[in-house]
Amino acid sequence: MTTSPESEHPIKAYGYAARDTSGSLSPLTFSRRDTGEKDVRFKVLFCGICHTDLHFVKDEFGITKYPITPGHEIVGVVTEVGCKVEKFKVGDKVGVGCLVGSCRSCQSCATDHEQHCPKTVGTYGTPDFDGTQTHGGFSDHMVTDEHFVLRWPENLPLDSGAPLLCAGITTYSPLRYFGLDKPGTKVGVVGLGGLGHAAVKFAKAFGAEVTVFSTSxxxxxxxxxxxxxxxxxxxxxxxxxxxxxxxxxxIIDTVSANHPTAPLLSALAPFGKLVLLGAPPKPLEVATISLIIGNKTVAGSGAGGIKETQEMLDFAAEHGITADVEVIPIDYVNTAMERLIKSDVKYRFVIDVANSLKAE
Structure with a gap:
């Protein structure tokens, strides 16, 4: 007999979830596990809305299991810690991004790249180690292994800082990994949305000369x-x-729609790198000769590991980097999703969960 989300764990939780491919979100009562000895439980204060949330609630990747409670740009305040938790205490401000679990023993985990672990547990919509489905930050509280909890810098705003947990690390990581973080480096950013505007801010903070490409x-x-x-x-x-x-x-390419790569590769100097962050629905065409001439590289990049995400948050706090956000109540979330489809936001919606989510 299948256990319902409301009763599979002992601690009652409340959030907003989609129940079918319409993607419409509505209140859901579900449950979370007891606080384990290495767990941190926290009240959710703010949660950003990522375009990935939209993909998942509409099952555009073909892997969604309903009901699904999205949200992986989560900031909150600790309410309980397990007896073996070492890094956090009640009252601390914390964040959780795209990951809440990994095997902790493979080569990727050993080198602080948990995002590439073959047993990675996503913050929502994926099987946890106990077989139950994870639920994200469109909810009143979270419980997460302390390894996957981020310490929130004291001078980093909670609301406009929340999107850094996805949009921030997704742009910071390739700038660092591909050596585009040196003063005087000439960096292009394609697309000026949630990811693009974060890429510009981080690149400028690194001292790069930044060129924005846009069709608008x-x-x-x-x-x-x-x-x-x-x-x-x-x-x-x-x-x-x-x-x-x-x-x-x-060039950091954040566009998820189909678009030509040839003009972007032409803009690269010899040994230049075109790094793809967006995932267009159709394969991109790349002429091999455009790579051979100039020893150019086309690469992809996703979110970073936990250590790098903490590094990114600390860097953002030091340099005053936050996302440009529109803070909304949770009952506006469906309208926000419709606006997100139209790119009608500058540049990230953030839900004021603590002040607008009330259990029925």
Whole structure:
């Protein structure tokens, strides 16, 4: 007999969940496990809305099991810790990002790349080690192994800092890994949304010269005046693209829609790197000769491991980096999802969970 989400664990929880491919979210009573000896339980204060949440609630990846409670940009305050927890105490501000579990013994885990562990447990919508499905931050509280809990820097805002747990680390990590974090490096950012605006902020903090590529000329002012990018290129303008030929050491491509790579590869200097963060529905076409000439690289990158995510949060706090957010109550979440489809947000929705989620 299948156990319902409401009764499979002893601690009652409450959140918003999707129940079918319509993606419509509504209140759900479910349950969370007891606080284990290495667990941290915390009250959720804020949770960002990532485009991945939209993919999952609509089952656009074909792997969703309903009901699903999304949210992996979660900030809260600790309410209980297990008897063997060493890093946190009641009252601490904490964060949880994309991961809540891994095997802790494979090569990826041993080198602080838990995101590549073959037994990674996602923050929501994936089987936990006990076989039950994980539930994310569109909920009143979380319970997570302390290894996957982030210490929240004292001077980092909770609401506008929450999206850093996905959008932040997803852009910080490739800038670091591919050596685009050196002062004077010339970095391009394709797309000016949740990921793109974070990429600009981190690249500028590293001392890079940043060029924003967008198909929307209306975003030029946002890029140059709002985000302090150094250059803006309308990627539909052949003359502007030609002027960028061979100028960039690396490009962070955040676009999830189908788009040509040839003009971007042309903008790279020799040994330049085109790093893909978005996941277009159709395969991208790459002419091999465009890689051979100039020893160029096309690579992909996802979120970082726990150690690197903590490093990113500390760096953001030191340099005053936060996301540009629109804070909403949780009962606005379906409207927010509809607006997200239209890219009608600058640049991240964040749910004020603590002040708007009330158990029925």
């Amino acid at each position: 000329p209306a975003k030029e002012q946002e890029a140059l005046e709002g985000l302090k990018a150094d250059h803006f290129i309308n990627s539909k303008d052949e003359h502007q693209m030609q002027a960028a030929y061979g100028t960039l050491n690396g």
